[in-house]
Amino acid sequence: MLLAASRCLRRGLRCDGAMRRHASGQAASSYAKLTDADFAFFRSILSENDVITDASALEQYNVDWMKKYEGKSKLALRPRTTQQVSQILKHCNERKLPVVPQGGNTGLVGGSVAVNDEVVLSLSGMDKILAFDEFSGTVTCQAGAVLQAVQEKAESFGYTFPLDLGAKGSCQIGGNVATNAGGLRFLRYGSLHGTVLGIEAVLADGTIIDNLNTLKKDNTGYDVKQLFIGSEGTLGVITGVAIALPKLPNSVQLAYLAVDSYAAVLDVFREAKGHLAEILSAVEFLDDQALDLTLTHLHGARNPLEGRAPFYMLIEVSGSNEEHDSAKLTGFLEHVMESGMVTDGTLAADSTQMAGVWRIREGISEALSKAGAVYKYDISLPLPQLYQLVEDMRARLADEQANVVAFGHIGDGNLHLNISTPAKSQQVFDKIEPWVFEWTREKRGSVSAEHGVGTMKPQYLHMSKSGETIALMKQLKAVMDPNGILNPYKVLPA
């Protein structure tokens, strides 16, 4: 899908995008164009440096980090205060100027760059950590605070941040919350819908919704902040976030296991939850096709075990007492080895070995990109059916030169399904889509587990959401952004 959708998108951009009706139903022609008066207004409220019009300076705002999505914005604005965000949106709403809110621009579905020439509203100028409460374990920050900076602040107080991502050095808290980022700590700390305590957001008309409190409990009316989590900037622009922080673990340990069947993968997962319970922090899996590809294409990767098996699992524990965690992990490993669920396994002896094992799991995407063309899918499925999709896909592509490779966050029911081909193949692609989405829909799965919708997937939304649900989403959009100025062409289908 990565390559395919990219191709479609670029086709879209090459044809007369400005006049087309886009996925979300807004015609680009219904928007106004920037005038000198608009530039003058923005310069009257922002400093000169924060009104960016120079073509080369605009490039970083117009192109996403993968260089896959490219907008044609003529203007990027970098407000420093919530009041400025409010003034900007009020103006754009009255003038019907479309706006794309932008955080660290690290998304995977083209949600944070313009489709046409929308005004880029960058939150990068609002990067302050506003408050830290060490008793209750909460941090409050502006939306543009970089994840890693907030993580480091939390760690300096003995807390950890409930979210961790590969992009942590550049992604921003506001963008994380707007896209409901999942990441590596999801199994342990859960969804941002549970951990975010407060949000300050600005509606399309400039209204500031100040919900930036740090209360863990508050049952006074509708929890409107939830609407902004995962709506990808289409319902409002998040300007501040307060979040609950778990304690920083003192000890982290990692096991790598070989398993003979997918049924055994589920058994091991169940036993891990039983034996490791409150210290379990990651349960990942990959199949032998994924390992094979990684050992072939990834520089420096080596098999952590001597032999091979159909499946491998990474089981990570983290807790407050190394000795206790070790005892639990050892007990678990003895149990799953003796019972035959696991055929071989190793415990990373130190942080170097741990990094080597994680390198296998985290390097699969890189290996895939070196192996040729790749069609990537980010699917949620009920665990018992999860690997059936991989096997059905293999059967479907049996006559093709296609390597079906699977890995993912088994603990979260999140499958990363990849079809690797020597070169792009329309024939293979036509066998994959829309079949893969239909299969997912039939099992009540999700066609986007963690990456979101952006510009890439509005046309597939109906595969995971009912018509009634999509109609309700459109009603919410209409009431919160009646002129459709916020991140147009994204998330909602036509």
Place this chain on the structure above:
Amino acid sequence: MLLAASRCLRRGLRCDGAMRRHASGQAASSYAKLTDADFAFFRSILSENDVITDASALEQYNVDWMKKYEGKSKLALRPRTTQQVSQILKHCNERKLPVVPQGGNTGLVGGSVAVNDEVVLSLSGMDKILAFDEFSGTVTCQAGAVLQAVQEKAESFGYTFPLDLGAKGSCQIGGNVATNAGGLRFLRYGSLHGTVLGIEAVLADGTIIDNLNTLKKDNTGYDVKQLFIGSEGTLGVITGVAIALPKLPNSVQLAYLAVDSYAAVLDVFREAKGHLAEILSAVEFLDDQALDLTLTHLHGARNPLEGRAPFYMLIEVSGSNEEHDSAKLTGFLEHVMESGMVTDGTLAADSTQMAGVWRIREGISEALSKAGAVYKYDISLPLPQLYQLVEDMRARLADEQANVVAFGHIGDGNLHLNISTPAKSQQVFDKIEPWVFEWTREKRGSVSAEHGVGTMKPQYLHMSKSGETIALMKQLKAVMDPNGILNPYKVLPA
């Protein structure tokens, strides 16, 4: 507030309630009255037994469990399927017949009985557990399933339910979710906004929003199910819930500590989070005034310690390994005793002792009711300011015959503040309200931490939510329930 609001409410009911304009802005006169044709329609879709019109049979639907709120409904309906709920609401919406959805009727703020003569829509006929996935640890049930039944089902598979309440024998999952219930396991397992995976709900016009999946990750568009969590049946009627289950702990242990100051309470809490981290399952506190009252008025209550102190804390741990948990708890206790944060303490030796200690904490409400009149407040505050409210209240009431008693879920920042007087006193009441809410607003607290709004608190909503947020709530209500038929007069202020 309990007595005072009750008084106001009863005054409201006694005067001509049918023609008054209520808090949420709907005039009762704008609704239709039930006709023979309506009864005939309901009998055409439900069995005879599920169309309840007999006065004595209606009583249980018209009076809440505290016997504090009383409606005048002439009709209660008990659908068995989501389709029937949809047909009922479609009919009521077209006819402008107001409806009050009702679960176990165990709420504290009058949310689940009629204010006037609304039709009661009882979910008690929809009590099936629909599915249990033992690999991913999820359960799916109809809204009317009783909490305790679902807990027992979960425990039979080695899981626990992330919510526990005193009312578990009669409260229903749908009602728990509709009111965003907090309860005893909140500190450990967090909010229902994080643990609920899927919701099926019916909108006012009968549209079924089927979001009843068990996926842990799903980033396909707006998370509309969040709107139903905590909206107390005013945006839609929840008919089904899917929820993630944590593993059942093998070991539960409890310590009871005496502490010299509120600053030390916070220190102990911070140390508990550090030492006990992933096994911490409850951190409760009470002040000496609360203990004194309990020892005086609660039959069979005895002081777990020999002496007295200004504050007491209950620290509960639960985990997968009793020996490890014991070692951690002992280490923590040695640390807080040696450092002087804690002046005395005891570890419950068995489940009987544990029940005795919990009896102190859980019996305070009963003791208060025996001591005379009581004004009760359920407040969330940032931890550093939490007890200041109690001290300021004592100073304010210094000249009154009033005993200010405080306890609560310190781990969640949730204070239960009680003013006990020998008899009802308007003078004391006038010194408390609205001062207590203004104080709370100033510290960005919540005037309803866990009990919700119902009919009791719409007029106080603005103390915890900004005008802009309340305006947005009203917009959401207008778009999802344009005729205002769902649970009228509740949650939203005029």
